[in-house]
Amino acid sequence: MSVSRERWSSDFSRWFDWVIEEAEIYDYGRYPVKGMGVWMPFGFQIRRRIIDIIRELHDSRGHEEVLFPILIPETLLRKESEHIRGFEGEVYWVTHGGLEPLDIKLALRPTSETNITYYESLWIKSYKQLPKKYYQIVSVFRYETKATRPMIRVREITTFKEAHTVHASFSDAERQVLEAIEIYKNLFDKLGIPYIISRRPEWDKFAGALYTIAFDTLMPDSRVMQIGTAHHLGQNFTKVFDFKIQLADGSLDYPWQTSYGVSDRVVASLISVHGDDRGLVLPSIIAPIQVIIIPIPIGLEEEKKTILEEARRIADLLKSSGFRVRVDDREELRPGAKYYYWEVRGVPIRIDIGPEEVKSRVYTVVRRDTLEKYKVSEDKLISELKAIIEDIDSHLSRRAWQSMKSAIKRVRTLKELEEWAKYKRGIVEVPWCGKEECAHRVEETLEVKTLGTPWPEERAEGEYCPICGLKAVTWARYAKTY
Amino acid sequence: MSVSRERWSSDFSRWFDWVIEEAEIYDYGRYPVKGMGVWMPFGFQIRRRIIDIIRELHDSRGHEEVLFPILIPETLLRKESEHIRGFEGEVYWVTHGGLEPLDIKLALRPTSETNITYYESLWIKSYKQLPKKYYQIVSVFRYETKATRPMIRVREITTFKEAHTVHASFSDAERQVLEAIEIYKNLFDKLGIPYIISRRPEWDKFAGALYTIAFDTLMPDSRVMQIGTAHHLGQNFTKVFDFKIQLADGSLDYPWQTSYGVSDRVVASLISVHGDDRGLVLPSIIAPIQVIIIPIPIGLEEEKKTILEEARRIADLLKSSGFRVRVDDREELRPGAKYYYWEVRGVPIRIDIGPEEVKSRVYTVVRRDTLEKYKVSEDKLISELKAIIEDIDSHLSRRAWQSMKSAIKRVRTLKELEEWAKYKRGIVEVPWCGKEECAHRVEETLEVKTLGTPWPEERAEGEYCPICGLKAVTWARYAKTY
Numbered sequence: 001m002s003v004s005r006e007r008w009s010s011d012f013s014r015w016f017d018w019v020i021e022e023a024e025i026y027d028y029g030r031y032p033v034k035g036m037g038v039w040m041p042f043g044f045q046i047r048r049r050i051i052d053i054i055r056e057l058h059d060s061r062g063h064e065e066v067l068f069p070i071l072i073p074e075t076l077l078r079k080e081s082e083h084i085r086g087f088e089g090e091v092y093w094v095t096h097g098g099l100e101p102l103d104i105k106l107a108l109r110p111t112s113e114t115n116i117t118y119y120e121s122l123w124i125k126s127y128k129q130l131p132k133k134y135y136q137i138v139s140v141f142r143y144e145t146k147a148t149r150p151m152i153r154v155r156e157i158t159t160f161k162e163a164h165t166v167h168a169s170f171s172d173a174e175r176q177v178l179e180a181i182e183i184y185k186n187l188f189d190k191l192g193i194p195y196i197i198s199r200r201p202e203w204d205k206f207a208g209a210l211y212t213i214a215f216d217t218l219m220p221d222s223r224v225m226q227i228g229t230a231h232h233l234g235q236n237f238t239k240v241f242d243f244k245i246q247l248a249d250g251s252l253d254y255p256w257q258t259s260y261g262v263s264d265r266v267v268a269s270l271i272s273v274h275g276d277d278r279g280l281v282l283p284s285i286i287a288p289i290q291v292i293i294i295p296i297p298i299g300l301e302e303e304k305k306t307i308l309e310e311a312r313r314i315a316d317l318l319k320s321s322g323f324r325v326r327v328d329d330r331e332e333l334r335p336g337a338k339y340y341y342w343e344v345r346g347v348p349i350r351i352d353i354g355p356e357e358v359k360s361r362v363y364t365v366v367r368r369d370t371l372e373k374y375k376v377s378e379d380k381l382i383s384e385l386k387a388i389i390e391d392i393d394s395h396l397s398r399r400a401w402q403s404m405k406s407a408i409k410r411v412r413t414l415k416e417l418e419e420w421a422k423y424k425r426g427i428v429e430v431p432w433c434g435k436e437e438c439a440h441r442v443e444e445t446l447e448v449k450t451l452g453t454p455w456p457e458e459r460a461e462g463e464y465c466p467i468c469g470l471k472a473v474t475w476a477r478y479a480k481t482y
Numbered sequence: 483m484s485v486s487r488e489r490w491s492s493d494f495s496r497w498f499d500w501v502i503e504e505a506e507i508y509d510y511g512r513y514p515v516k517g518m519g520v521w522m523p524f525g526f527q528i529r530r531r532i533i534d535i536i537r538e539l540h541d542s543r544g545h546e547e548v549l550f551p552i553l554i555p556e557t558l559l560r561k562e563s564e565h566i567r568g569f570e571g572e573v574y575w576v577t578h579g580g581l582e583p584l585d586i587k588l589a590l591r592p593t594s595e596t597n598i599t600y601y602e603s604l605w606i607k608s609y610k611q612l613p614k615k616y617y618q619i620v621s622v623f624r625y626e627t628k629a630t631r632p633m634i635r636v637r638e639i640t641t642f643k644e645a646h647t648v649h650a651s652f653s654d655a656e657r658q659v660l661e662a663i664e665i666y667k668n669l670f671d672k673l674g675i676p677y678i679i680s681r682r683p684e685w686d687k688f689a690g691a692l693y694t695i696a697f698d699t700l701m702p703d704s705r706v707m708q709i710g711t712a713h714h715l716g717q718n719f720t721k722v723f724d725f726k727i728q729l730a731d732g733s734l735d736y737p738w739q740t741s742y743g744v745s746d747r748v749v750a751s752l753i754s755v756h757g758d759d760r761g762l763v764l765p766s767i768i769a770p771i772q773v774i775i776i777p778i779p780i781g782l783e784e785e786k787k788t789i790l791e792e793a794r795r796i797a798d799l800l801k802s803s804g805f806r807v808r809v810d811d812r813e814e815l816r817p818g819a820k821y822y823y824w825e826v827r828g829v830p831i832r833i834d835i836g837p838e839e840v841k842s843r844v845y846t847v848v849r850r851d852t853l854e855k856y857k858v859s860e861d862k863l864i865s866e867l868k869a870i871i872e873d874i875d876s877h878l879s880r881r882a883w884q885s886m887k888s889a890i891k892r893v894r895t896l897k898e899l900e901e902w903a904k905y906k907r908g909i910v911e912v913p914w915c916g917k918e919e920c921a922h923r924v925e926e927t928l929e930v931k932t933l934g935t936p937w938p939e940e941r942a943e944g945e946y947c948p949i950c951g952l953k954a955v956t957w958a959r960y961a962k963t964y
Contacts, residue, residue, distance in 0.1 A: 027601060027604070027605075030601075030604060031551060031597075031600075032555045032557065032558060032586075033551060033553055033555055033588060036551040036553065037551070038548065038549065038550050038551065038601055039548055039549035040548060041546035041547065041548055041616075044546070044547050044548055044549060045547075047549075048547070064523035064526070065523065065526050065527075065530070066520065066521055066522060066523055066526055067520065067521035067526060067529075067640055068520050069513055069515060069518040069519070069520065069638055070621055070638060071515055071518065071574075071638065073514045073515055075514065076514060088580065088581070089580040089581065090579075090580055091579075091580060092553075092576050092578070092579055092588075093576065093577065093578040093579075094574050094575065094576050094577075094590065095575065095576075095577045095578065096574070096575040096577065097572075097573075097574055097575075097625030098570065098571040098572055098573060098625045098627070099570070099571065104514075105578075106515060106574075108576065115513075118513075119509060119512075119520055122509075122512060123509075128814075134523075139552055143579030143580045145580070156551055156552060156553065158549055332610075
C-alpha cells in the first residue's frame with residue numbers, strides 16, 4: 001500500500017506552494033518585496049533541526065563557526081575581478097546611512113570569500129596554523145532577475161551555510177574538497193535526499209574558483225536542482241589579498257583555499273522528494289513531532305476524560321523513551337480535521353486512542369508514508385514504534401533514490417538524444433569529446449543545461465561524441481534545471 | 483585571595499579592547515566599514531551558548547521562533563510615524579539591485595515591529611489564537627553617528643533577540659511585559675549579571691511604545707549600560723496596519739502588542755562585569771571549556787608520555803561526568819604560556835599534571851576567579867570540581883551584584899547632588915516631582931542621563947524634589963550611560 005503521489009509529481013509547482021502554506025512552513029509571496037518570505041514556527045523548527053545537523057557535521061570535523069559582517073564594501077568585493085563579474089548584476093547595494101549618502105557603497109553579501117579572505121590574511125601567518133576551516137550560517141542576497149520561487153530562487157537566502165578553508169598546498173585543498181563532499185553526502189543521507197555529484201563545466205563553475213563540484217537532486221517535476229557545491233579556489237583570492245604564509249621550508253607563499261555551501265534548498269528538497277498528495281512526509285530525524293496522539297472522544301464526559309488521560313499517559317511513556325510526542329487535545333476540532341492537520345505536516349506516526357483502546361490497551365498506530373495501520377499492544381509499543389520509524393526512514397530514502405535513479409538515462413546517438421528530447425524527464429548522460437561547443441549544441445537542441453561530468457571521474461572508453469563524432473573522453477550530464 | 487581588578491576598572495575601555503582581541507572573541511576595528519566586527523571561533527562559542535539559553539527561556543514559555551525578511555520597504559517602515567521618526571537618522575537604505583535603481587527603497591531592519599505586524603495581520607483573526615508570542619534572533623542595523631564601540635555600540639548588531647507578542651487586551655499585554663521581565667531576570671541571573679530595572683521616562687521610551695521597561699547594568703568604568711528592554715506597544719502598530727481581530731464578545735477590535743529585546747550587549751556585559759586584569763572570567767554555564775588540563779612535561783621522553791596519558795585519562799574521567807574538558811597538549815608552548823592562554827580565555831578551572839601528580843594521583847586544581855590552588859585526590863576529584871565550579875559561579879554573581887549595589891546612592895538635597903556630581907560614580911536616585919523639566923535640570927547639572935523610575939514602582943513618601951521643592955511622587959534614577 002502506498003499513498004498517491006500524483007498531484008505531487010504532475011503539478012509540482014502548485015503542490016509546493018500549497019504545502020508550504022498549508023503546513024505553515026514559509027509564508028511567501030505576500031511580502032511587499034519580491035523574492036522574500038517568512039519562516040513560520042513549524043517551518044522554522046524543521047529548518048532549525050537541519051541547521052543542527054549541519055553544525056554537528058562541521059564541528060565534528062574541526063570546522064569553527066564564526067560570523068562575518070553582512071555588508072561588504074565595494075572596494076573589497078571588487079578585489080577579485082572574476083568574482084565580482086560573476087555577481088555584479090545580482091548585488092544589492094546600500095548607498096545611504098540615515099539621510100546621508102555613504103562614501104563607499106556597501107554590498108549585501110552575495111557570499112563571503114572576499115571579506116573572509118581579508119580577515120584570514122590578518123589571522124594566519126604560518127603553515128603551522130593550517131588547515132583552518134571556518135563556517136558561518138547566514139543570510140545572503142541575490143537580486144534575482146529570473147522568476148523567483150519560494151526557498152528555491154529567492155532574493156534573501158536565509159539559510160546559507162558557507163564554509164571557507166585555508167591550506168598550505170594545492171593538494172591539501174583538493175583533499176578538503178573531498179571532505180566537503182563527504183560532509184554533504186552525510187547530510188543528504190541523513191535526510192534521505194538522493195543526489196548525483198558532478199564536476200561543473202568550466203563555463204559554469206563558481207566565479208573565482210579553479211573548479212566546482214556540485215550536488216544535484218531530482219525534483220518531482222523531473223527538473224534537477226543544485227543543492228550543494230564545493231569549490232577549489234586555488235590561490236585566486238589569496239593572491240589578490242596579498243595573503244602570504246610561511247611554509248615548512250621557511251619560504252613565503254600564497255595559501256590555497258576552498259569554499260563550500262548549502263542553502264534553504266536543503267529544506268526545499270527535503271519537502272519535495274518525500275512529499276505526497278496529502279502534504280509533507282518527514283523523516284524522523286527532522287520531524288518536530290514524531291508521534292501525534294489523537295484522542296477519539298466518544299461517549300459521556302467521564303469517558304472522554306478517561307480517554308484524554310490515557311492519551312497523556314501514553315505520551316509520557318513515549319517521551320521517556322526519547323520520542324518527540326504531542327497529544328492533540330484541542331476541543332474545537334474533530335478527529336478527521338486533526339488527521340488532516342498532522343498529515344499535511346508530515347508527522348511520521350499517529351496513534352488513535354478511543355474507548356476500545358483504553359479498555360484493551362491495544363492501540364491503533366498509523367504511519368504517515370503509507371497510511372498503513374497496525375494494532376500494537378502496550379508492552380510492545382516502544383519497540384514497534386522504533387521499528388516502524390526506522391522502516392519509514394529507510395522507505396523514504398529508498399523510494400527517493402529509486403525515483404532519481406530511474407530518471408537517469410544514458411544515450412549514445414543523435415537519434416537516441418532526439419528520442420529523449422521528446423519527454424525530457426530527468427537526467428541524460430551523453431558521451432562527450434570535451435569541447436564546449438558540442439555541449440552547447442546539446443543544450444540548445446534539448447533545451448537543457450549541462451550539469452557537468454560525473455564525479456568521481458568516469459572515462460567513456462570506446463564511446464564517441466554524438467555531435468562531432470570524435471572520441472569521447474568522458475560522459476556529460478544534462479537536464480532541465482531550476 | 484582575589485585577583486587584581488585594577489586595570490579592568492581604572493582603564494576599562496582599553497581593557498575591553500584588549501580582552502576581546504587577546505581572547506579571540508571579536509575582531510573589531512580592522513574592517514573597512516566602521517562599527518562592524520567579526521565573531522571569532524572562541525567568541526562565537528560564548529555567543530552560541532548565550533543564544534541557547536535565550537532560546538530555552540523563550541521556547542519553554544510558549545514563544546515560537548520565526549525568521550522575517552531583513553529588508554523592510556520604506557512604505558512599510560513609514561506606516562507608524564513615531565516609529566520611523568525614532569529611527570530615521572539611523573537607517574541603512576538599499577537603493578540599487580545590480581546596476582538598476584530600485585522602485586522602492588529598502589531599509590536594513592533597525593527592528594521588526596512593522597513587518598511582523600504586517601504578517602500578524604494576515605495570520606491572526608481571532609482572540610482564540612491569542613496570546614501569540616514570536617521571536618527571532620537576527621542582525622539589526624543602526625547607522626550610528628555617535629562613537630562606535632565593539633559589541634556595545636555597533637552598526638551591525640549581530641545578536642538581536644527580538645520578541646513580538648499579540649494579545650486581546652491592554653492588561654494581557656501588560657502581563658506579557660511582566661513575563662518578559664521574568665525571562666530577562668532569569669537570563670541575567672544565569673549569567674551572574676547584576677541589573678536594575680527602571681521604567682524609562684516618557685521622553686526616552688521606545689519609538690511607538692506606550693511605555694518601556696529597561697534593564698541596566700553597571701560597567702567597570704561606573705557607567706550604566708542598557709542590556710534589555712520590554713515595551714508595551716498598545717494598539718499603535720495594530721491600528722496603522724488596520725489589524726483587527728474578533729474578540730470573545732463577537733466584536734472586532736485592534737489587538738494589543740508588546741515587544742522586547744536583548745542584544746550583543748549581553749555578551750559585552752558578561753565579559754565586563756566578571757573580568758579581571760588577567761582577562762576573561764567565565765561562569766561555568768557559558769565557558770566553552772570548563773576544565774583545562776596542562777601536562778607539565780618534566781623528565782625523559784618516556785615520563786612525558788606517561789604524563790600526557792595521565793592527563794588524557796583524567797580528561798576522559800571528567801568528560802564522562804559531563805564536564806567540558808580539554809588537554810592542552812601543544813608541544814610548542816611551555817606551561818607558563820599555556821596558563822596565560824587559558825587564563826585570558828576565562829576557563830573556570832585548570833588542572834596541572836606533572837610527574838608528582840602521576841605518582842600520587844593527587845592533582846593541583848586552580849580556580850580562575852581567585853587563582854586559589856587546591857590539592858585534590860582522584861577519588862574526590864569529581865565532587866570537588868563540582869563544588870568549586872558552583873562556588874566560582876556564585877562568587878562571580880555575588881561580587882558583581884555587590885559592586886553594582888554599592889554604586890547606587892540616594893540623595894535628597896541639592897547639596898548632596900552636587901557632592902555626588904564630583905565623582906559621578908554609578909547610579910544616583912533622587913526624589914522626583916514627575917516634571918520633565920526637573921529631570922532635565924538634574925541631567926544638565928550632573929551631566930548624566932535619566933534612567934527612569936524604579937520598577938516595580940516605588941513611592942517617595944515625604945520626599946521633595948530638590949529642583950523645584952514640590953512634593954516628590956517617586957524616585958528618579960540618573961547615571962552616566964553608554
